[in-house]
Amino acid sequence: MNLPSLPGPLLVMGAGTIGCYVGGRLAAAGAEVRFVGRARVLGALREHGLTISDLDGARLSIAPAALRLHDAVPAGLSPSLVLLAVKSGATAQAATELATALPPGTPVLSLQNGVSNAGVAQRAAPALRLLPGMVPYNVAELSPGHFYRGTGGRIAAQDDAALRAWQPVFAQAGVPLKLHADLRPIQWGKLLINLNNPVDALSGLPLRAELLERGFRRCFAALIDEALGVLAAAGIAPAQVVALPPERLVTMLRLPTPLFRLLAARMLRIDPKARSSMADDLALGRVTEIDALCGEVVRLAAAHGLRAPRCETMLALLADWPKRQRPYSPRELLSALGL
Numbered sequence: 001m002n003l004p005s006l007p008g009p010l011l012v013m014g015a016g017t018i019g020c021y022v023g024g025r026l027a028a029a030g031a032e033v034r035f036v037g038r039a040r041v042l043g044a045l046r047e048h049g050l051t052i053s054d055l056d057g058a059r060l061s062i063a064p065a066a067l068r069l070h071d072a073v074p075a076g077l078s079p080s081l082v083l084l085a086v087k088s089g090a091t092a093q094a095a096t097e098l099a100t101a102l103p104p105g106t107p108v109l110s111l112q113n114g115v116s117n118a119g120v121a122q123r124a125a126p127a128l129r130l131l132p133g134m135v136p137y138n139v140a141e142l143s144p145g146h147f148y149r150g151t152g153g154r155i156a157a158q159d160d161a162a163l164r165a166w167q168p169v170f171a172q173a174g175v176p177l178k179l180h181a182d183l184r185p186i187q188w189g190k191l192l193i194n195l196n197n198p199v200d201a202l203s204g205l206p207l208r209a210e211l212l213e214r215g216f217r218r219c220f221a222a223l224i225d226e227a228l229g230v231l232a233a234a235g236i237a238p239a240q241v242v243a244l245p246p247e248r249l250v251t252m253l254r255l256p257t258p259l260f261r262l263l264a265a266r267m268l269r270i271d272p273k274a275r276s277s278m279a280d281d282l283a284l285g286r287v288t289e290i291d292a293l294c295g296e297v298v299r300l301a302a303a304h305g306l307r308a309p310r311c312e313t314m315l316a317l318l319a320d321w322p323k324r325q326r327p328y329s330p331r332e333l334l335s336a337l338g339l
Contacts, residue, residue: 006031007165008080011073011102013094015041017139017277018111019085021147022155022175024052027067028060029173034068034077042069044144053142054149055271058174073101081166082108082128084121087281088292091117092124099125107162109133111155113194114292115187132183133157134190136241138207138274150207150274153241158183188231189239192246194293195223198314201278201288204327208270214257215330219337221253223294226310230301243267282321290318310337 012023015037027033027050035045046064053059079102086094091112098108104127110118111133118132136153155170157163159179170177180186196211199219203210210216228246231238238246243266252263261268281288294311301308313336317328328336 006169007162008032009034009077011077011079011082012036013073013082013084013098013108014086014090015045015069016085016087017141017147017280018135019083020045020050020141021052021139021149022083022085022111022135024050024060024062024147025173025175026169028052028062029169031169031173032068034070034074034079036070036073039071042071045069048143048145051146052149053146055151055269055274073097075101077101078103079106081162082106084108084110084112084117084130086112087287088112088114088117088289089287091120095121095124095128095130099128102128105129107131107160109157109163111135112292113191113197113289114296115184115191116296117292129160129162131158131160131163132187134183134186134241136190138270138276140273140275140277141280142273148271148273150271152269154178156180156183156186185237185239186241188236189241189246191293191296192224192227192238193242195227195297195311196220197276197278197293198288198290198318199223199333200276201282202317202321202328202333203330204279205275206272207274207276208268208272211264211268211270212257212261213330214254214260215334217253217260218339219330219333221250222310222337222339223314224250224253226308227297230297230304230306230308233304233306234300236300278318282318285322288318290315313337 009032012019012035015035023033049064050062107129109131118130122130134156137149137151139149142148154176156178167177200210278288294314297308297311
């Protein structure tokens, strides 16, 4: 593949599912990509290399010797772009490490869940140029070093000259990047969809199987409905990031399964193996990103004199998981949410 003129080297800060998938696509296309990650992932990449596949049938592999892997940000590196893909709880620490190692003004694109990570990183690293982004698709680690995109969509990001230079490269590498003057509505629109992550994680099911259970869909719908009420009180109009506007999505999720299956064919175009990253976190005993999802709704509600009791409940259920260690049935989760 002949890439357009490359703006320079790229650094992935957080070689997890998203970082490995997006960075891997760019590396496979010929970009110079450095990966910084946890010992578990880097060990798998050093042993097995990096394999990337997706629901459209693409499959790319990079040999271990061709990967540039680092336990920390390498000294003397001047990347033209950083992809920040660490979990939300590690944002400030990662940004501080970047600020210590990189030249002032280095553009850093946050490819993280939630709406606050770019701001958290900017406060921790004021000399860097933080740009919010949104990844619409689900990526799962199928085996050590193998990352699979199970849903579709295009990365969205705040418009910036540094990203405009990278747009042709991202497009040709198969990870197209769409730039927006105001990303905030898109971030909130994606957060509404991500409210299914804790439902899926607690269900113990892959995403498609979970969405085909009406009880779990009703839980997802109730969380979106609650968040929409909070957003309305805050004067925030979330963008439509899937086939339906959020209000119509709530209605469709509550339909009987035969009708939902018929009307949601596009939504159900998910590989049967795909699962939420939160489900992976629970399985591996890691801290989840629930605070960057339900926690954001709870905080926004409190700022406007309101409560978001169902999001509060999801925070509590995820916090209690280490003691429970057993999936919820649809009936159990509906009951916990007062439905």
